[in-house]
Amino acid sequence: MSDDTTHCRSCGMTSESGPYCRHCIDESGDLQTFDERLTRMTQFMRRRDPSLTSAAAEQEARAYMATMPAWRDDTGDDTGLRRPVRLHPVVIRAPDPCAGA
Numbered sequence: 150m151s152d153d154t155t156h157c158r159s160c161g162m163t164s165e166s167g168p169y170c171r172h173c174i175d176e177s178g179d180l181q182t183f184d185e186r187l188t189r190m191t192q193f194m195r196r197r198d199p200s201l202t203s204a205a206a207e208q209e210a211r212a213y214m215a216t217m218p219a220w221r222d223d224t225g226d227d228t229g230l231r232r233p234v235r236l237h238p239v240v241i242r243a244p245d246p247c248a249g250a
């Protein structure tokens with residue numbers, strides 16, 4: 150099978166518009182930010198499986214994005230990642246005791 154179909158490097162869906170599909174770019178045609186994509190992917194994961202907590206959905210989204218060429222470096226390594234969040238096996242944490250109160 151010849152591969153003349155492009156898959157979005159951000160979400161893996163088929164894309165007719167180039168390296169990124171129209172869901173993953175903003176109005177000016179630039180790839181959305183990692184945070185924007187993570188938010189949307191998390192929402193998608195929850196629609197697909199409503200039993201997921203938002204934290205679990207975000208972990209799934211992050212794990213999925215880690216397989217995508219556009220985000221592999223962002224999710225797989227701290228360098229270049231704006232938020233120092235990694236793929237933790239346990240996602241439910243107590244609130245940060247330093248956060249106030």
Ligand SMILES: [Zn+2]
Binds near residue numbers: 157159170171173
């Ligand atoms: Zn996409």
